[in-house]
Amino acid sequence: MNYSGILDQIHRDLKPWLGKGRVASYIPELANISAERFGMAIVRTTGEVFRTGEADTRFSIQSISKLFACTLAFQLLGDDLWQRVGREPSGTAFNSLVQLEAEQGKPRNPFINAGALVVTDVLCRRFVKAETALVEFIRRLSGERGIGYDAAVAQSELQHAHRNRAMAHFMASFGNLKMPPDLVVDAYTRQCAISMSSVELARAALFLANRGAVPSTGEQIVDASSAKRLSALMLTCGTYDAAGDFVYRVGLPAKSGVGGGIVAVLPGEMAVCVWSPGLDANGNSLAGTLALEWLTTFTGQSIF
Known part of the structure; x- marks a missing residue:
């Protein structure tokens, strides 16, 4: 070919x-x-x-990072991960809060923002700095030691993360976030700001x-x-x-x-x-x- x-x-x-x-x-x-x-x-x-x-x-890889975060969380939890996040298409926008109310804070899948926040929560519980662990994981996968996240992009996202913060706090109210919601959102924004x-x-x-x-x-x-x-x-x-x-x-x-x-x-x-x-x-x-x-x-x- x-x-x-x-x-x-x-x-x-x-x-x-x-x-x-x-x-x-x-x-x-x-x-x-x-x-x-x-x-x-x-x-x-x-x-x-x-x-x-x-x-x-x-x-900026943005939501592509969710694939690698999900893989790392799956390494840690195996099928137990699916107790906290589903495996179905959402049928709504990636940053929608609509289904979380009806489905008791369990996101439809790990590739919408709500699901990615749950995945990041898993990583935050296991690693001191979840975003650093994810960067190291991606470096191993790609063989490129120079990969990192863009601090300016991360800060830019964090300043406009109102909807993600709302989702995180809402899921925490259902018990589906174990770590402090703001800590999870901070790690998630840096994860999305990885450059490759x-x-x-x-x-x-x-x-x-x-x-x-x-x-x-x-x-x-x-x-x-x-x-x-x-x-x-x-x-x-x-x-x-x-x-x-x-x-x-x-x-x-x-x-x-x-x-x-x-x-x-x-x-x-x-x-x-x-x-x-x-x-x-x-x-x-x-x-x-x-x-x-x-x-x-x-x-x-x-x-x-």
């Missing part, structure tokens, strides 16, 4: 779409990023790397395409069955309230973030990450979704 040629073709064909959509202006630090920027990378389980555009430029490139994110997610093991080191992060289950969660819940349409168009398990990144996996073959900051109405990268749709169309590769 000529992945280099396909990525270059996608980059050329996408040019009319770059700059469309809206950046995440509700986070002031992200509002300054041009919507015209673009990078895309494929990392195969064999170690081969293919890239186009700004594939080595770091950006498309190449680094694809490498970090590659264990899911390799039966739960990091190909470069052989470290078994989760067993093969758990890798399948985490990928299934990505497929059904990973792209906000557009998961059905995304699966229809792309056909890969994926996790998106409002920083414009989307990471996806093809089991047994590769992980791919695309970055384009212009978002559609659901908070997914507009050009990034199109790029992944074209990738699976041009290669004929998806999980279906």
